[in-house]
Amino acid sequence: MGKETLSNYCCGNLGESSCEVEKNNFCPVCEKQGTLVKNITVKHMVLNELTEQIGDNDYYLCMNEECDITYYNTKFNVKFNKQQVKVPIWFKKDADPKYACYCSEVTEDQVIEAVVKHGAKTVKEMNAITGAMKNSNCKENNPLGVCCHKIIQEAIDKGLK
Numbered sequence: 662m663g664k665e666t667l668s669n670y671c672c673g674n675l676g677e678s679s680c681e682v683e684k685n686n687f688c689p690v691c692e693k694q695g696t697l698v699k700n701i702t703v704k705h706m707v708l709n710e711l712t713e714q715i716g717d718n719d720y721y722l723c724m725n726e727e728c729d730i731t732y733y734n735t736k737f738n739v740k741f742n743k744q745q746v747k748v749p750i751w752f753k754k755d756a757d758p759k760y761a762c763y764c765s766e767v768t769e770d771q772v773i774e775a776v777v778k779h780g781a782k783t784v785k786e787m788n789a790i791t792g793a794m795k796n797s798n799c800k801e802n803n804p805l806g807v808c809c810h811k812i813i814q815e816a817i818d819k820g821l822k
């Protein structure tokens with residue numbers, strides 16, 4: 662599936678910049694490299710009573726499934742753990758439920774079920790069956806602030822196995 666087809670969904674206006682990772686931005690706890698996440702996304706993810714701590718900076722999301730840390734900014738010495746965000750981060754250990762699409766609250770289990778029971782093989786078929794990627798606002802709903810199609814594709818691949 663090419664980018665052209667996906668632009669009909671939520672990816673069209675987000676660009677690829679959120680995928681870039683700057684050097685030397687390692688998780689203060691596990692010391693693994695994180696992924697850059699825009700400030701607006703972090704503000705929507707972190708618990709309301711903690712949003713004051715966020716400031717106007719962009720953050721990094723620790724991608725280590727074993728690590729308890731989610732968003733951090735080492736420059737300003739701010740970090741949040743799994744308990745301080747509103748939704749389970751899908752790739753973290755014990756995430757429950759494990760969302761594949763945050764905007765439509767479609768879980769990885771639902772995606773796998775659609776593959777096994779309904780024979781869905783592509784993200785497009787998946788969206789038709791599960792309603793994933795409808796009314797999408799990934800910038801605010803997805804923990805990385807990017808379109809969920811990659812996560813859905815990974816869940817499809819799991820279901821196909």
Ligand SMILES: [Zn+2]
Pocket residue numbers: 688689690691692693723724725728729730
């Ligand atoms: Zn970490």
